[in-house]
Amino acid sequence: MKRMSKFARRCAALMLAVVLLALALEPIPNILILDEPLSGVDVEGMETLMDMLDEIRKNYDLSILMTTHDFSLLPRYADQVVLIDHGVLIQGDPQTVLDSEEFHRTFHMRGGRA
Numbered sequence: 001m002k003r004m005s006k007f008a009r010r011c012a013a014l015m016l017a018v019v020l021l022a023l024a025l026e027p028i029p030n031i032l033i034l035d036e037p038l039s040g041v042d043v044e045g046m047e048t049l050m051d052m053l054d055e056i057r058k059n060y061d062l063s064i065l066m067t068t069h070d071f072s073l074l075p076r077y078a079d080q081v082v083l084i085d086h087g088v089l090i091q092g093d094p095q096t097v098l099d100s101e102e103f104h105r106t107f108h109m110r111g112g113r114a
Contacts, residue, residue: 017041017049025056032056034066038073046070050077071098071107 017037024032037053038046050073057064068074074081074094081097083089089102097103 017045018052021049021052028060028062031063031065034064036067036069038068038070046073053077071109074098 021037024034032053034053038049041049053064053066054077056062075098078094080091081094082091083097083100083102083106085106089106090097090100092100103109
């Protein structure tokens with residue numbers, strides 16, 4: 001029963017994210033702004049949601065501006081990354097930002113990993 005409860009919570013977080021995304025896309029905007037859309041979603045759900053966003057972006061020529069602390073998905077899905085901490089510290093392609101000294105000083109990790 002405990003395993004089922006965990007499964008239900010994981011599904012609920014992903015389903016809520018998908019429903020909110022559907023509401024934000026009616027009508028299709030030119031830019032979609034998402035604040036931590038992956039929060040509360042498990043790793044498998046994150047990839048599912050990011051795959052959906054990527055498909056929507058490509059099919060509708062849509063720009064997506066998203067805040068996240070889930071750095072592992074950036075190289076696969078992001079074109080550009082801006083690291084902000086009381087102002088812009090660095091911007092560029094995902095790997096450049098993840099490998100930067102600014103990123104390391106801010107999060108005490110390299111390449112998006114501890």
